[in-house]
Amino acid sequence: MKFFLSVAAGLATIILLINPKAISEAISVSAASCLEVVVPSLFAFTSLAIYLQKSGLYRYALRPITFPLSRLLRMDEELCAVFVLANIGGYPVGARLLSELVRQERLSAKDAGRMLCFCFGSGPGFMIGIAGMRIFGSAAAGLALFGACFAASLLIAAFVRSRGAFELKPAKLSFDLTSNSFISSVVDAARVMFTVCAMIVGFSAVSAMLRVVGVFRLFEGIFGSGEIFPALLEVTRVSELSPTAHALPICGALLAFGGVCVLMQIAALAKNIPLKGFLLSRAPASFIAALISMPFAGFFQPKDIPVIAPEAVVVPFTKNAALSVCVLAMCCILLIGAAREKR
Helix, strand or coil, X not given: CHHHHHHHHHHHHHHHHHCHHHHHHHHHHHHHXXXXXXXXXXXXXXXXXXXXXXXXXXXXXXHHHHHHHHHHHCCCHXXXXXXXXXXXXXXXXXXXXXXXXXXXXXXXXXXXXXXXXXXXXXXXXXXXXXXXHHHHCCHHHHHXXXXXXXXXXXXXXXXXXXXXXXXXXXXXXXXXXXXXXXXXXXXXXXXXXXXXXXXXXXXXXXXXXXXXXXXXXXXXXXXXXXXHHHHHHCHHHHHHCCXXXXXHHHHHHHHHHCHHHHHHHHHHHXXXXXXXXXXXXXXXXXHHHHHHHHHHHHHHCHHHCCCCCCCCCCCCHHHCHHHHHHHHHHXXXXXXXXXXXXC
């Protein structure tokens, strides 16, 4: 393994020296994508999910959903709330919430690893804005994909629960509605976004190197399309899929899988949580999501899309003042949070 990684690092260095332009262009595009796609679709949901947990409000705010869900899955309502937040808040939310329960010693690392198998989803905002609107020109297509992925998570949850109960230590019911709770939630969400965006930018460089050496062409021959392999590496590239007759189930499978980049983000965020079961669960989750998506594919055929918009021109993020200000604000939040922790 060390020899392989050393050779890979050497090849990467050579590619960077020979063709730096392709790498820098890929990084520029991915950075703009983070600003225009990832942060707008995930940051608010992530902040809200963390705040609901920190404040204790999630035990009551989600009760209309968690009460019947707890009866269906035979699982504690609080864990059902984590399940719901993880599937509507975005890929990193589940790992972040479960890590907090493990840190509080209320949930064992083993049970957190089991729950991570189904506390994983991109959320409706991402699916509607990126998959639904950009591929099919339809918000309904994004909702269908979200429903398929949520149903896949629900089935995985039922299976995992059938293998054994989850033990959550009770905690005194209390609410923290102070400004400190809100600020710390936003700071934690900013840290999550920084990790996510850094991984996306890093993976864009890796993808550019693979494209330079011809790996993409090899997988294009395997998959019959040059659009699937990039999305397997980095899930935001799912927006590049063509609206073919089979695009909906393919998109559902890719979104349920999450992409290699997201899996590495989860590994970085899920501290002290075993990931073996989670990684093994991605294949069946993808299959189930694709299977559930198939009946809806007929409603979003290419013939139903009268005009396919031309490829969007990415504006460098340095020219987008509003988004640049948002990033500066997020950096300030991180610095303030770090200073508070030191004190």
